[in-house]
Amino acid sequence: MTPMAETVTPSGTTTATGHLLASLDPLLREWLPRQRWFAGKGRPVTGFTPVAVTELLPPDGRIGLYHLLLRVHQPPVLGAPPHPGDCYQLLIGVREALPPRLAPALIGHVTDGPLAGRTVYEALYDSRPAEVLLEALRTRARVGGLRFERDAEQEIREGLVARLMTAEQSNSSIVYGDTFILKLLRRVVPGVNPDLEIPLALAREGCPRVPAPTAWLHADVDAESYVLAVLQPFVNGASDGWELALRELAKGEDFVAEARALGRATAEVHTALARALPTVTLGQAQLRSLVDGMLERLEAAVQAVPVLRPYEQGLRSAFTALDDLAAEGRTWTAQRIHGDLHLGQCLRSPSGQWSLIDFEGEPSRPLAERRMPQPLVRDIAGMLRSFDYAAHSASPPAPEWAHRCRAAYCSGYAEVAGRDPRTDPVMLRAYETDKAVYEVVYEARHRPDWLPVPLSAIHRLATSDPSDPT
Template sequence: MPEASFSRGAQHPPTAVPRADPPPSPTRVTRATAATGPTGLLASLAPLLTEWLPRQRWFAGKGRPVTGFALVSATELLPCATGGTTPGLLHLLVRAQQPEPPGHRHGSGCGHRRGAAASDCYQLLLGVRATLPPRLAPALIGRPSSGPLHGLTVYEALLDPRLATLLLERLRMPGTLGPLRFLCEPSAAIPSGLAPRLLTTEQSNSSVIYGDTFILKLFRRVSPGTNPDLELPLALAHTGCTRVPAPAAWFEAAPPVEGAGAGPRTDPFTLGVLQPYLADSTDGWQLALDALTTGDDFTEAAHALGRATAEVHLAMARTLPTSVLRRPQIEHLAAVMSERLDSAAAAVPALHPYRAALHTAYEDLAALGRAGRTWTAQRIHGDLHLGQVLRQSAGGGTGSDGAGGEVHWSLIDFEGEPSRPLDERRRPQPPVRDIAGMLRSFDYAAAVGGHDSPPDWAGRTRAAYCAGYAEASGTDPRDEPELLRAHETDKAVYEVVYEARHRPEWLTVPMSAIRRLAAART
């Protein structure tokens, strides 16, 4: 989502282990007892979750009915007592089963077998009380009519400050509880007593701010493997890079134990990351809109942001594996982009008139591969836009971001595009993909900010950003127009599908870029 401001926030290293392993509380709601029989935990919660889950902003399967649930794990973080006023806290990993989406292609990372129901695994934190106080009424999920929670009230736990505080305490004193493992960086100092508040902005995950000091990002749709929002900031912190807030603590879930012959055990699920909260910062999206409203120049800020992006790319290339894209990889990349365009055109008829012209962007890229052109691939941010960058200013000015300047840009939210499979998001890619995402974000800002001539404002800002990137990296993305156009086209096609599904009134923004890119044969 190119314009939204996401949370301030992140494979643990081999040396990262729990500092202490306190005796866990009894996990009385276990996978075995919860899943058995019609009165089991999951069976009793299923009617409630069928209604509640699709209404959540982070639910990925909108527009398709939920046909069933499968329990991955259930853990009591706080006992769910049947009497008294103390709330219980239940952690669930649940697979929501749905029909395949139209045009779905099976492959690595799709999460299900051909002919089987599609399923995504979701992390749920459920509060349990005998009676819900009025202040928590918006958190209500429902009252199970059977099972171990019969007669109790189940609600979204993150809206309950008492339960949100308990989650921070688990991260302060790492250890293992059932399938859950809480870990902490040895140098991290996490104080107790930090008041929590749940962010209510639209996100593909959930974030809790603790006392304007830390932010906990909880991944809602989870997969086996290390989430890049933990892996990349941790790796960058170990290089001394100051452009990305360093993870202080995180937690994960062991993969479920499958039956005999099920194959090798999968990797743990990354569930949440605690990072410093940059309370004195403003995200780039808001800064751009403010500049558009007041008529202030944004090119200096964009130039500094280009430098910051290049510094992060260089740090990732130094510390993480890179590869070289040769003819087979380049032709495959172009073919995948072409397939995405065809799928998008099938879903959004407005793309049809431009389909042939847009395909030339990918054909030109493949032709360069056949001619012997190569590019370096590395780990990248994966979903870079103005909502994923924060600017801190010691003096509140709009000065430079160089040595001794007042302004400092930080990059956040390295999860990548959540709709893509995790293994794809962790794959090395050309850095220009991040650059294309930011250039598209400038177009969004110009359109939404109401500039008299959005192409002029976006053009100046794009040029300043690329110049800043070239200054820090030694490589100007504009010097490889075929590569840049292909990635910008791929991003704009993604935006068309997103806006058509979620915000039809914004569809004109990416469609304007589609028309420009279709006419821009390099």
């Protein structure tokens, strides 16, 4: 199936495209908020603005396929500044009727416009449209404003069968055979995306801990470039670090050796990133800005989740202790890091090799912030919180398991980096506190049953010695 097509942008919207989007509008308003990766839950969708609409397969055949970049409009969050709306990447399939296997993919039945009488659905559930994407990457296709690119030294075989990964995540992933995995970013912004930038930089450094990108998809729209997808080798038989940790916990097995190996892998990635991309020194002015951000997030969290109020002063001390060290002349080195490191961002191959994946950073943060150099302990703190989450997911909770894993991870990190993260306790406590505050707000909004997990860390961090994060 060869990609066809036309791309339409706001400056060149055709009448047919306007009719197409108008006919999809009521269906997408209902469907989008139900998707795991949709960030605007809790607020109604009030409209759409097309960023780009590309026909990949004409709808006059058995299967049609549209690639959409849509800006979604919603009422603003109370107290937040005006926002133009998030831009989402959608792949809309078109059929006369859906076979039973595609029932979970249903978006709706179109009643008017150019697709009247047809059924539209999430095309990634359907292997044939998904294979169109791989073929376009293999052939380096140009389809309107879409640019499918690949590493000339890596081969992409024809005929690989596609399957959608159904695990909950903030993006969507397709596995091709047992050879490649394509990650499609859902909420996209123009600019250099770290999920492509960092793996490419690590590949140039020869770092084996991060799969090297094989191919990627860009969109050029009105002089702006969007990274939309990244294809990487699939680690067949690999275990997700989160699932592996939970399995070991359920069996009563120790995870110390794996935590230590994961610490070494993290240090190897950090070391390679320091070689590949610039590092900077953080002095008092930079630390003051960093601390101010942490304090602002704490204040907003206390307003949003009042159960934090009794801990507010203790939590503030974690941040002000860092500010005090900076005022005394202490400096820190900052560099590019993972940015959202936790057990679920790590894969263990059947041979025991750990890899780090998903370098997009926290999608809710601005892209410029996600690409800024950061202290290494930000990644360390994220992993320490992940061990805590795993331990509290067990029945009964296993805080000692978390304590042993945290210690082993830091020791393994020190074996490669030459410096144990625990020797910088004030910075580590500040970042772990900042992460726990974020978790409290997230769980209160999305998973109230999980709220006791970060609250147990809040209690520990708010009452501990400012110089001792453990």
